[in-house]
Amino acid sequence: MELYVERGFEQTTVAEIAKRAGLTERTFFRHFADKREVLFWGAATLQEHLVNAVAGAPDSAAPIDAIGAAIEVAGVLLQERREGARQRQTIIAANPELQERELIKLASLASALAGALHRRGVSEPAASLTAEAGIAVFKIAFGLWIDGDSEQDLPRLIRESLDELKAVTAGK
Amino acid sequence: MELYVERGFEQTTVAEIAKRAGLTERTFFRHFADKREVLFWGAATLQEHLVNAVAGAPDSAAPIDAIGAAIEVAGVLLQERREGARQRQTIIAANPELQERELIKLASLASALAGALHRRGVSEPAASLTAEAGIAVFKIAFGLWIDGDSEQDLPRLIRESLDELKAVTAGK
DNA sequence: GCGCCTGATGTCAGCTGCTGCCATCAAGTA
DNA sequence: TACTTGATGGCAGCAGCTGACATCAGGCGC
Numbered sequence: 361m362e363l364y365v366e367r368g369f370e371q372t373t374v375a376e377i378a379k380r381a382g383l384t385e386r387t388f389f390r391h392f393a394d395k396r397e398v399l400f401w402g403a404a405t406l407q408e409h410l411v412n413a414v415a416g417a418p419d420s421a422a423p424i425d426a427i428g429a430a431i432e433v434a435g436v437l438l439q440e441r442r443e444g445a446r447q448r449q450t451i452i453a454a455n456p457e458l459q460e461r462e463l464i465k466l467a468s469l470a471s472a473l474a475g476a477l478h479r480r481g482v483s484e485p486a487a488s489l490t491a492e493a494g495i496a497v498f499k500i501a502f503g504l505w506i507d508g509d510s511e512q513d514l515p516r517l518i519r520e521s522l523d524e525l526k527a528v529t530a531g532k
Numbered sequence: 533m534e535l536y537v538e539r540g541f542e543q544t545t546v547a548e549i550a551k552r553a554g555l556t557e558r559t560f561f562r563h564f565a566d567k568r569e570v571l572f573w574g575a576a577t578l579q580e581h582l583v584n585a586v587a588g589a590p591d592s593a594a595p596i597d598a599i600g601a602a603i604e605v606a607g608v609l610l611q612e613r614r615e616g617a618r619q620r621q622t623i624i625a626a627n628p629e630l631q632e633r634e635l636i637k638l639a640s641l642a643s644a645l646a647g648a649l650h651r652r653g654v655s656e657p658a659a660s661l662t663a664e665a666g667i668a669v670f671k672i673a674f675g676l677w678i679d680g681d682s683e684q685d686l687p688r689l690i691r692e693s694l695d696e697l698k699a700v701t702a703g704k
Numbered sequence: 705g706c707g708c709c710t711g712a713t714g715t716c717a718g719c720t721g722c723t724g725c726c727a728t729c730a731a732g733t734a
Numbered sequence: 735t736a737c738t739t740g741a742t743g744g745c746a747g748c749a750g751c752t753g754a755c756a757t758c759a760g761g762c763g764c
Contacts, residue, residue, distance in 0.1 A: 492668035
């Protein structure tokens with residue numbers, strides 16, 4: 361991360377990372393599948409939390425609101441590491457390869473959320489559709505939060521974006 | 533494409549592609565930014581069509597329906613090349629790197645569609661949200677079409693998926 | 705018809721990401 | 735004490751991709 365910030369992602373070589381970490385290049389690749397994966401270390405954990413949030417939503421909650429609750433959880437978790445998140449996003453924004461990786465992580469997350477909905481009795485394609493819509497809401501709200509001035513509340517942005525989606529799909 | 537089908541994407545080397553095309557490896561990279569880009573040759577054209585569809589939608593159409601019309605256009609165009617699309621998708625499905633590339637193309641498309649909505653007077657974040665929702669609908673409908681039996685009508689699947697999204701976000 | 709310019713291609717050298725294979729070494733265990 | 739196991743190092747090698755320079759064919763002005 362230090363190196364990615366200092367010289368940029370592309371300009372940083374795996375050999376340099378390994379050296380600064382006091383390790384070998386070979387060892388680096390035993391810990392991370394590739395050079396990009398470093399930036400997505402916490403993704404699996406985050407995904408677990410969100411899946412649990414969907415599973416733990418009250419039975420009375422509509423699918424879209426179970427998903428809403430889950431992405432709010434994501435908002436809370438990210439807000440705790442605001443500066444780290446911002447720095448990370450700056451790196452990603454500067455590099456298409458990293459954006460690709462981020463998108464596939466989000467797609468994987470959508471798929472996992474769809475599975476969680478499925479376990480709540482939601483059938484296809486409604487489950488996938490709802491999950492993808494939730495991810496879309498998250499993407500937009502996260503973007504607003506990152507670009508936004510300073511002290512915006514991410515969970516609130518997420519709620520508002522979800523409401524906006526509901527309004528927009530109502531065909532107003 | 534022949535080689536990707538014959539031996540798979542990963543197992544195909546750029547040198548082999550160049551050889552079969554009667555060219556040099558260097559020349560290959562002058563035509564395609566990288567090995568994956570070959571499979572996304574028509575993406576820019578498709579994007580143009582969809583943007584035009586949004587721009588050309590009747591003024592009376594709600595944003596979500598302008599987007600709906602656009603992705604229906606995509607459906608029509610893809611349906612014309614059904615076998616090609618299926619083959620292409622088989623290759624992509626077998627390779628994460630290609631999925632990443634596809635996702636960033638879809639993200640770019642969403643962004644372009646949001647721009648088109650913006651030009652229709654839709655403000656942010658509604659425009660981006662609507663565009664992303666449309667892409668989500670397209671992804672799901674396309675998946676159903678590819679996995680589906682044989683002669684399903686893609687534009688119809690898209691319409692139905694959009695209706696499903698509307699139902700699902702209504703918080704039923 | 706002649707020289708000239710331009711764009712596409714070839715050639716070559718080189719870096720970097722990534723992998724397979726084998727050796728080493730430390731720590732825990734019977 | 736010997737053995738196993740997991741993490742690391744070292745090394746060779748492939749493949750993707752790039753920069754720099756040469757070549758060559760076709761179009762164009764003259």
